[in-house]
Amino acid sequence: MKKSKELHHYLTGFALAAVLTIIPFTLVATVGGARSYIVLVFCAILQVIVHFRFFLHLSFRGQQKEDLQLVLFTGFILFLMIGGTIWVLGDLYTRM
Amino acid sequence: MSAPTGQSLHPGLNLGEEHGDDHLEAETSVFGFWVFMMSDLVTFGMFFAVFATTVPLACCPGPKELFDFGSIAWQTAFLLLSSVTSGMAVLTMKQEHGGRGACTKKLVFWLLLTVLLGCGFLYREISDFISMAAAGGPPTRSGYLSALWSLVGLHGLHVTGGIIWCLVIVVGVLVRGVDRRWKLALLRWAVFWHFLDVVWIFIFSFVFLGGLL
Numbered sequence: 485m486k487k488s489k490e491l492h493h494y495l496t497g498f499a500l501a502a503v504l505t506i507i508p509f510t511l512v513a514t515v516g517g518a519r520s521y522i523v524l525v526f527c528a529i530l531q532v533i534v535h536f537r538f539f540l541h542l543s544f545r546g547q548q549k550e551d552l553q554l555v556l557f558t559g560f561i562l563f564l565m566i567g568g569t570i571w572v573l574g575d576l577y578t579r580m
Numbered sequence: 581m582s583a584p585t586g587q588s589l590h591p592g593l594n595l596g597e598e599h600g601d602d603h604l605e606a607e608t609s610v611f612g613f614w615v616f617m618m619s620d621l622v623t624f625g626m627f628f629a630v631f632a633t634t635v636p637l638a639c640c641p642g643p644k645e646l647f648d649f650g651s652i653a654w655q656t657a658f659l660l661l662s663s664v665t666s667g668m669a670v671l672t673m674k675q676e677h678g679g680r681g682a683c684t685k686k687l688v689f690w691l692l693l694t695v696l697l698g699c700g701f702l703y704r705e706i707s708d709f710i711s712m713a714a715a716g717g718p719p720t721r722s723g724y725l726s727a728l729w730s731l732v733g734l735h736g737l738h739v740t741g742g743i744i745w746c747l748v749i750v751v752g753v754l755v756r757g758v759d760r761r762w763k764l765a766l767l768r769w770a771v772f773w774h775f776l777d778v779v780w781i782f783i784f785s786f787v788f789l790g791g792l793l
């Protein structure tokens with residue numbers, strides 16, 4: 485029972501990831517246009533969550549505190565560094 | 581720091597009580613690997629930041645001339661499937677090596693299938709690099725191309741490393757059996773391999789598909 489549940493977990497993750505991959509690819513191949521970019525961002529973030537949840541077995545419940553702190557702190561650092569880089573250089577670009 | 585039964589000791593797939601001391605031993609080893617993985621993620625993040633601040637110049641071919649949509653789709657499929665087969669490998673290790681019955685053949689099968697899919701990915705990626713260089717887009721032509729090659733190349737290097745690591749595990753498991761050492765190696769390698777797929781999501785979404793829009 486427990487074994488098949490774990491297998492099911494991976495397969496659910498695969499199905500969700502496959503759908504979230506097919507959507508942006510189909511969109512770029514058929515519709516295109518700048519507005520599709522929002523869908524790309526949305527699908528990418530959703531798929532990252534799917535991978536973390538179903539493949540890397542990370543969740544907000546049943547997880548030890550340090551584990552989540554590690555991941556969330558890394559997310560925060562990434563936000564600061566990437567966001568800061570784009571902000572500063574974007575600002576310089578508009579002043580050129 | 582022992583956790584109550586049923587709770588996970590570390591992020592990622594846990595071995596579980598039926599593995600005895602191996603399960604407890606995995607806590608520090610796998611958590612430590614997550615710390616490394618997170619710092620690696622920051623490295624990738626900075627490569628992304630550099631890429632995001634560059635624009636394709638008029639001097640050289642842009643994304644639409646350089647990127648092969650079909651090849652990107654193949655690479656994505658290879659990597660996603662290999663993520664699932666690597667998951668099947670750790671599941672086999674967890675479920676069939678917790679004491680009594682052991683099926684090393686099945687474990688090796690999933691690992692080799694993962695290696696095969698990883699090689700398929702690398703093959704497509706390297707042929708893309710070659711055709712990009714031939715189409716007038718080598719990394720030396722512009723800042724955009726340098727950022728593109730180094731970001732995608734860094735990921736490709738990681739995949740190469742992951743394949744070599746997996747082959748080492750296959751040999752180790754065949755020679756020494758699935759003992760604690762190789763169980764812990766497999767847990768860490770699986771985290772590494774899944775992370776490469778997470779990074780690839782950003783690459784195919786923002787670098788390739790975003791460039792083709």
